[in-house]
Amino acid sequence: MKVKVYAPGFCSFKFIDEDGYMELEENSSVEAVFNKLEIPSDLLTIMVFTVNYNMVAKDELLKDEDVVSFLPMMAGG
Template sequence: MKVKVYALPFLNGDAIDEMGFMEVPEGATLRYVYKKLQVPLLLRPILLCSVNYEKARMDQVLQDGDVISFFFPISGG
């Protein structure tokens, strides 16, 4: 199944295709996506993640077509 991933620039872009989709197995959790994107351990506590634009937990089971977004709690412009 495929999920859409809006990854931050420093994450492993090889894990997603040119359209931003990632192939994940049935029953995959958000933890699986973190591993595939090689999210650094030091950033995991402060990096926020949403699934379908709602805050998500690492053990959330993903569904085909889910939208996963990563962001920091504070950012400036």
């Protein structure tokens, strides 16, 4: 399955294609995306995860064409 990923600038983009999509196995979770992005695990506790623009837990299962975003809790404007 493919999901659209909006990733923080400090992660690895090697598994994200030029259109911003990542290939995952069926029944993958948000945490699987986090791991493929090679974000250090200690940052897991300070990140907010969204799927289709709704906050979710890291174990949220994904569906084909979902939109996944990662935001540090301190983000703001």
